[in-house]
Amino acid sequence: MLKYPDAQVISLGIGDTTEPIPDVITSAMAKRSYALSTLEGYSGYGAEQGEKQLRAAITSTFYRDLGIGEEDIFVSDGAKCDISRLQVVFGSDVTMAVQDPSYPAYVDSSVIMGQTGQFQQDIGKYAKIQYMKCTPENGFFPDLSTVARTDIIFFCSPNNPTGSAATREQLTRLVKFAKDNGSIIVYDSAYAMYMSDDNPQSIFEIPGAREVALETSSFSKYAGFTGVRLGWTVVPKELLFADGSPVAKDFNRIVCTCFNGASNIAQAGALACLSPEGLSAMHEVIGFYKENTKIIVDTFSSLGFKVYGGKNAPYVWVHFPGRSSWDVFSEILGKTHVVTTPGSGFGPAGEGFIRVSAFGHRNNILEACKRFKQLYK
Amino acid sequence: MLKYPDAQVISLGIGDTTEPIPDVITSAMAKRSYALSTLEGYSGYGAEQGEKQLRAAITSTFYRDLGIGEEDIFVSDGAKCDISRLQVVFGSDVTMAVQDPSYPAYVDSSVIMGQTGQFQQDIGKYAKIQYMKCTPENGFFPDLSTVARTDIIFFCSPNNPTGSAATREQLTRLVKFAKDNGSIIVYDSAYAMYMSDDNPQSIFEIPGAREVALETSSFSKYAGFTGVRLGWTVVPKELLFADGSPVAKDFNRIVCTCFNGASNIAQAGALACLSPEGLSAMHEVIGFYKENTKIIVDTFSSLGFKVYGGKNAPYVWVHFPGRSSWDVFSEILGKTHVVTTPGSGFGPAGEGFIRVSAFGHRNNILEACKRFKQLYK
Incomplete structure (x- = not known):
């Protein structure tokens, strides 16, 4: 933020939910x-x-x-x-x-x-x-x-x-x-x-x-x-x-x-x-994030990366073989202003990976993926 | 409850609040x-x-x-x-x-x-x-x-x-x-x-x-x-x-x-x-419980007991010198159907005391005090 004060930073880092809670739940x-x-x-x-x-x-x-x-x-x-x-x-x-x-x-x-x-x-x-x-x-x-x-x-x-x-x-x-x-x-x-x-x-x-x-x-x-x-x-x-x-x-x-x-x-x-309406509303929210996940998976796959996860979880685990997680994290942050998480932060076997969270507004996910494509095309 | 299934038990035991939360707070x-x-x-x-x-x-x-x-x-x-x-x-x-x-x-x-x-x-x-x-x-x-x-x-x-x-x-x-x-x-x-x-x-x-x-x-x-x-x-x-x-x-x-x-x-x-309205509403709730406290203090004092606390806290600490807290607790519960707390439950120096909580609806406090008066008159 100090280096690029005008950057539009998108966080796909800590995995914080972004979509409103369905009415049926907040009303209760x-x-x-x-x-x-x-x-x-x-x-x-x-x-x-x-x-x-x-x-x-x-x-x-x-x-x-x-x-x-x-x-x-x-x-x-x-x-x-x-x-x-x-x-x-x-x-x-x-x-x-x-x-x-x-x-x-x-x-x-x-x-x-x-x-x-x-x-x-x-x-x-x-x-x-x-x-x-x-x-x-x-x-x-x-x-x-x-x-x-x-x-x-x-x-x-x-x-x-x-x-x-x-x-x-x-x-x-x-x-x-x-x-x-x-x-x-x-x-x-x-x-x-x-x-x-x-x-x-x-x-x-x-x-x-x-x-x-x-x-x-x-x-x-x-x-x-x-x-x-x-x-x-x-x-x-x-x-x-x-x-x-x-x-x-x-x-x-x-x-x-x-x-x-x-x-x-x-x-x-x-x-x-857990009411019938609530369950269906939760499934909709989950479905939305799952669509996000697919967009991220497809993006990195189309760029030739080996991509794991994403099908059963809102996290995409992208492999950068031979590279340091922190270097990749910094490269992505510096060049695309998207925050991801360096895989080595989750344990030594996470080295060489980054985690991309699918929690985000759709326009942010699309914009982040556009930037990933520009960086790694 | 098994022994007296029809008893109207009043709990002045665990110190659980009973009065509704002021509107200004629940609305927020x-x-x-x-x-x-x-x-x-x-x-x-x-x-x-x-x-x-x-x-x-x-x-x-x-x-x-x-x-x-x-x-x-x-x-x-x-x-x-x-x-x-x-x-x-x-x-x-x-x-x-x-x-x-x-x-x-x-x-x-x-x-x-x-x-x-x-x-x-x-x-x-x-x-x-x-x-x-x-x-x-x-x-x-x-x-x-x-x-x-x-x-x-x-x-x-x-x-x-x-x-x-x-x-x-x-x-x-x-x-x-x-x-x-x-x-x-x-x-x-x-x-x-x-x-x-x-x-x-x-x-x-x-x-x-x-x-x-x-x-x-x-x-x-x-x-x-x-x-x-x-x-x-x-x-x-x-x-x-x-x-x-x-x-x-x-x-x-x-x-x-x-x-x-x-x-x-x-x-x-x-x-x-902590808004001005909220603070004043809180003081009202606290004032209500403090009135309860005074009723309980006055009751036990009028019966000749040495009574402590009550002025700066919603708890009244009643002395039954030489008696076991649990015996007094049982006597009060059995004869008045009011739950208090035996003082020894708070540490050995609480022996010989009972704690009476002032958290309760006013009618319950008044009824409990009426029963105390009948028991210890």
Whole structure:
């Protein structure tokens, strides 16, 4: 901005939603707000785990026939916040594995809890974390035979940043791996509704997953709730620590001690999201971003780049073999004034890639793609 | 409820707000909700530290001329949540002191972070925590000459549960004590607006406090936001760890990693709270609860009980010398069907007291007091 004060910068960087929230959802939040001014409609402290009706709606919308009950759902102010609360449950003495590359919050929260060793500058990794390499060579699914046993496995599918989604067969292997090792999978499904392929949208579609996995998700990217703040975590009652005590019991204690429930207004919005009208409105918003994704994929493909992701997630993962992510990022920013994200920011295996987010107004996406074409033609 | 299925139970227990939120505040939240459906009014991720305008309004409303800048304010989803985030900053290797009795979240979050030793059943205390006894004998302000040095001192004034508020002279001693010991005070001022006496409403009214204290507060009890969720924490830039690094830098890292900002709709509500109309509406709500408090104080006083608190906080602390808190609680519940809180639940020095909350509809307060009079006449 200092260098080119007149530049029209377009951000396809941090993946922040840009499209208005459908009326049916904001009307419900406004209605709940107004109701709080009435004797009948006022409510104070709610259940820390979330309102019963919302927990039931999340269960029936996302986990029907998967053996998940509404008592397994913990409503929250977002997946990122729940990831940290989970880390507080796990404490500082656990070992963890992450996909490499992956959403930085897993590693950052692990560092903060003191689970890791020092950062090793030369390899770009924290000691004591297992980095599960996900690259085009392995179809973005880690070679589990090379991964050491850990207590916790963070796994995000569809993945941020690679945009790839694990298949049923791959997730079945992951669940078996966790079961064999006595590991707990923290499955992040925040982009599940972006799936086009017939891959599982929840880890609980895999038999046996309830004994080894919990799942976190969010309305942020489905309904533009990045600012409204509403997510949830599923902790199945079958998920036990090695001593036989339920993980849900400890998570419940953390939720009740360290959190006081999500905003009742945001919860009213989430409930509206799951009404028939809300679901169809959410699908429209998601469809819009998916069209953006296709425009970005087609642009880079037409320029001869190897492009990954984009089909099952709102992120496009573009390969610049042999180049540094930061150099490519700077080149694109300097020459097109479009902000992307350097792949190495998500882990060492992200080196040589950039992530392009599909969250943006259509005219910005089209303009950015026009500039990409001028740069790389 | 099982024993007396037809009983009209009145809860003056957990201190949950009951009165509707003033229109001027809910209208602002509804307006923000609707705006999220428009291109111009939509916003996604906000600053994790809160919206600039709200941070400025909090500064000018509560900390004018106290040397606090808007950059020192961290907006949150509530004081309880911030207390836990602070504990994550402090980690498991610190020692802490609490008022005895006090709001249970301080000790509970300390236990969860692993700061304490085992619970000692015989004395009702966790090992490694300094319990600072606050009783009628010391005017509910601890005898600091008997308190061992700790890294962290939790201090709530006006106090929950005793309802007592520390004087300027007492807080000056507390600040000196912290400075002499190199301790950090976590000052909880969530009830400051209930103050009738001319005591400080913020620890930062005490000279030198910015070097030893941070402060957490909330709109929960001011505007009935227990369900809406909006609070804040002040971390002055002058507050440093022993190695000279700012506490605010670490807290900011936790806020950015473990939290994604408070709901934008709740923030719009908070901003409305701090408008001239909002402030006057909040004072009305607070005034209503203060009238409730007076009714409860007068009732127990007229029955010959020694009654504490109530003047500077919405809690009445009633003494039943020589009796067990739980016995009194059970007697009141069984015979009047009014829920109170046994004082020993707030710490061993709460034994022999019950806390009566003034949050309730007027008819319930009057009815509860009528029943108290029948029981103890």
